[in-house]
Amino acid sequence: MAKEAMANKVLMIDYQKCTGCRLCELICSVKHEGVSNPSRSRIKIMKWESEGLYVPMSCQQCQDAPCVAVCPVKALTRDETLGRIVVDYDVCIGCRACVAVCPFGAMGFDHIDRKVIKCDLCDGDPQCVRFCEVGALEYVEAERVSVLKQRDAAQRFSSAQKTAAAIQAEM
Amino acid sequence: MRYAETGYNLEIDLSTGNIERVETDPRLTELHLGGLGTNAKILWDRVPPEVDPLSPDNLLIFSAGxxxxxxxxxxxxxxxxxxxxxxxxxxxxMMGGFFGPELKYAGYDKVIIRGKSPDLVYLWINNDKVEIRDASHLQGKGALETAEFIKEELNEPKVQIAAIGLAGENRVYFASIEHGRSSASRLGLGAVMGSKGLKAIAVRGTKDINIAKPDKFWEICQEVLKYIEYRLQNPIKGVPAILSMIGSPQEMMLHDEQWHTTSFSWGHARYRRKDFWNEEVAKNWAESQRNAIERLVSCYNCPVRCGAIIRHPSLPTHRYMMKCYSKLTYVMAAMTDDLAFGFKIAGLAQEYGLDGYTTPQVMAFATELYDNGILTDEEMPGFPSNNEERFFYLLEKIVRREGIGDVLANGVYWAARQIGKGAEKFDHNTTKKHEQMVIKLGMLNPLYFLMYATGEKGNITQIEGQIPQTPLPKGYREEFVKDWIQVPTGKEERFKRFILEWGDEGKSFPFWPPPDLVCELVDWQETMHYIDDATGICAGLSSFPIKPPYHIHNLSCLISAGTGLDIDEEGLWEIARRNRNLVRVINVRRGLRREDERPPEDHWKKRFPEYEEKLLDEYYKYRGWNREGIPTKETLEGLGLDYVAEDDMIKKEILKEGVSLGGTTVKATKKQ
Structure with a gap:
């Protein structure tokens, strides 16, 4: 894939499709740490079991990233080829200021290796996306996200309109 | 380093409050794998046969696979x-969901609970920190509600909880242990938990699980995922829709319930309604289901969506989770045509923590006794006339052990004997004192005869699998055997021929297939379950469906790559056989004998008593058991279970080889 195209791709999360199986967490820990341990995953499913609500949470690779801004040693930088924020572990001092400042809680701290961890988009082939059978995670061009969402929202409008028309016809 | 397992058990004594983390013997993994296998070993070693299940001396083991x-x-x-x-x-x-894996991440393969707490408590396992906490404020709370309370109290969003409801606290013999997404509901283990004064176990773990050969392991997992995807898109042809898929029967996704409603019995396992299903019912039921189901959900690390979130405004949690056949058990037992009733009462029963299989049968049994004048308004004051209301009435009585509920809470077998006055005659669907599947068929099925008779699990669904339940239509047979990769090595020719010929002229039950092939087919079905029970892999992906993603070939590779043990197909088969025999001798020591091994009398209309005895003889012989169904000394020693053969009671019974025991066996007695 051309680098320009990759630079523009983001992780698109559709929480309505997530069935809460957490396979993504497991895959992420296997891929990055070589062990099974969802607590070391970069992606986390937040759950409200009694409400049937499951929301995958991961790094948004913000344009104006608070983690980059707060880092006192400039260990966090923006990698333009993949459109992601990366940690330079040779520079990182492990102060966790980035963990404190991330508005999504997406900057994690690995309690075993004692280091900050975040989604690196698996260098352009996110494994969570590859193994999410229900399609709750997708890796798509940034501008496609809103188009796809617009289509889904429009579909809901259109079916609501059909229902309304049917009710009117019955009246 | 230990691979796949943690190598530690958590030992909790609720009488003394003692908590210990105990390293396990890796040799036991080689012999039994884990899960049920090592649980059985612990029960054999540590619980003498005379221990009453509800006494503090009984153990309650929660094991991850x-x-x-x-x-x-x-x-x-x-x-x-x-x-x-x-x-x-x-x-x-067993239950699916998230509890077992979380326990492993906390650093334990099992939690072994003994003793009895003087006050209601719950256990909080947070990695190395383990606490016994007061649960008096949770007394009488629902199982699902309890989980929410604890989650809030611990302020730990990722905690996993297993809890009992009112039924378990009141020691109802068919009380379940609930874990939101799934329940361990058979055989009253919720009552055992209640007897120990344990309301719930909460667990949170953040440790690593190591894999011996990660690359190989991951390669097999990817193949399994690929096959799952293939099977989801390619249902088996020539079998009812409900049996064509993988996972737990996909009854949350499918609306077509013709097979269950017309093949299974209604009421107290009494009546078949062969013409029940029609277009109008299909339409109404589809609508009820659409109204009830909010969305489909999965268990941990599985892409198949067997479960559903069901709306239930009157529950404290407003929702509950359901899967498989439980939407129908109450509906059919209550002889009502309204599926919405099923969704409503099942949710309430789950909150109380009751088994969705046994409970409706007990209630239908009580209704039958009332209709036949054995139970009267004296025992059941204010018993409604409408069946649906009757079921809600009985539910409340049972979970509180109130009035007649105190008797019914012991299940059909014991209740019938306590009520007397001819009630025993209405106990027609139990085997080994436990309610069986509500299915009544015509011709004796020799495979199912053996599975029902010799099975030692609550459910036939934990024994059966792999092969269609009726002959495939002719046009489908060739295609079926073409890619039947799941068949064990060496059996390909025989099992494929069975599928190709089954249903032809002269190739039908009960006398065909010959007993030796019947034994082999039963052995295959049951063995695959015993492997799953040890590994913790869901039967829905492995032992239960036809053409599952996991089979004896890839399971031996997967277990080897995961644990670093060198287990081939034959080795895996032998471990399953060892576990099977250990379960058997544990029960033999508690009084199980040949006379107990009978499916319900009316399970089939056409029975062949002499042939059935021959089938049992053949199967016992095939398994290396004596005439009483007790593993012989040679069988036990061949499986490395020499210490079992040395047990005084087993020794005594093995010596009786070939001698009719008549009615002289010592049976475990029941304190009432």
Whole structure:
């Protein structure tokens, strides 16, 4: 894939499709740490079991990233080829200021290796996306996200309109 | 380093409050794998046969499967084992969801609970920190509600909880242990938990699970995922829709219930309604289901969506989770045509923590006794006339053990004997004192005869699998055997021929197939379950469906790559056989004998008593058991179970080889 195209791709999360199986967490820990341990995953499913609500949470690779801004040693930088924020572990001092400042809680701290961890988009082939059978995670061009969402929202409008028309016809 | 497993058990004594983390013997993994296998070993070693299931001396074991917490797709089962208050035999019940893997991440393969707490408590396992906490404020709370309270109290969003409801606290013999997404509901282990004064176990873990050969392991997992995807898109042809898929029967996704409603019995396992299903019912039921189901959900590390979130405004949590056949059990037992009733009462029963299989049968049994004048308004004051209302009435009585509920809470077998006045005659659907599947058929099925008779689990669904339940239509047979990769090595020719010929002229039950092939087919079906019960892989991906993603070939590779042990197909078969025999001798020591091994009398209309005896003889011989169904000394020694053969009672019974025992066997007695 051309680098320009990759630079523009983001992780698109559709929480309505997530069935809460957490396979993504497991895959992420296997891929990055070589062990099974969802607590070391970069992606986390937040759950409200009694409400049937499951929301995958991961790094948004913000344009104006608070983690980059707060880092006192400039260990966090923006990698333009993949459109992601990366940690330079040779520079990182492990102060966790980035963990404190991330508005999504997406900057994690690995309690075993004692280091900050975040989604690196698996260098352009996110494994969570590859193994999410229900399609709750997708890796798509940034501008496609809103188009796809617009289509889904429009579909809901259109079916609501059909229902309304049917009710009117019955009246 | 230990691979796949943690190598530690958590030992909790609720009488003394003592908590210990105990390293396990890795040799036991080689012999039994884990889960049910090692649970059985612990029960054999530590619970003498005379121990009453509800006494403090009984153990309650929550075990993760050997592969729980690894990337093995669908390895998420928790295998709970104890002695059942209902059957007095070994009781084990399993649940999916997230509990088993979380326990592994906390650093334990099992939690072994003994003793009895003077006050209601719950257990909080947070990695190395383990606490016994007061649960007096949770007394009488629902099982699902309890989980929400604890989550809030601990302020730990990722905690996993297994809890009992009112039924378990009141020691109802068919009380379940609930874990939101799934329940361990068979054989009354919720009552054992209640007897120990334990309301719930909460667990949170953040440790690593190591894999011996990660690359190989991951390669097999990916193949399994690929096959799952293939099977989801390619249902088996020539079998009812409900049996064509993988996972737990996809009854949350499918609306077509023709097969269950017309093949299974209604009421107290009495009546078939062969013409029940029609277009109008199909339409109404589809609508009820659409109204009830909010969305489909999965268990840990599994892409199949067997469960559903059901709306239930009157529950404290407003929702509950359901899967499989439980939407129908109450509906059919209550002889009502309204599926919405099923969704409503099942949710309430789940909150109370009751088994969705046994409970409706007990209620239908009570209704039958009332209609026949054996139970009257004296025992059941204010008993409604409408069946649906009757079921709600009975539910409340049972979970509180109030009035007649105190008797019914012991299940059909014991209740019938306590009520007397001819009630015993209405106990027609139990085997080994436990309610069986509500299915009544015509011709004796020799395979199912053996599975029902010799099975030591609560459910036929934990024994059956792999092969269609009726002959395939002619046009489908060739295609079926073409890619039947699941068949064990060496059996390909025989099993494929069975499928190709079954249903031809002269090739039908009960006398065909010949007993030796019947034994082999039964052995295959049951063995695959015993492997899953040890690994924690969901039967829905492995032992239960036709053409599952996991089979004897890839399971031996997966277990080897995960644990670093060198287990080939034959080795795996032998471990399953060892576990099977250990379960058997535990029950033999508690009084199980040949006379107990009978499916319900009316399970088939056409029975062949002499042939059935011959089938049992053949199967016992095939298994290396004596005439009483007791493993012989040679069988036990061949499996490395020499210490079992040395047990005084087993020794005595083995010596009786070939001698009719008549009625002289010592049976476990019941304190009432």
């Amino acid at each position: 050997l592969l729980d917490g690894t990337p093995a797709i669908g390895a998420n089962r928790t295998i709970i084992t104890s002695f059942s208050p209902q059957t007095l035999l070994m009781g084990f019940s």
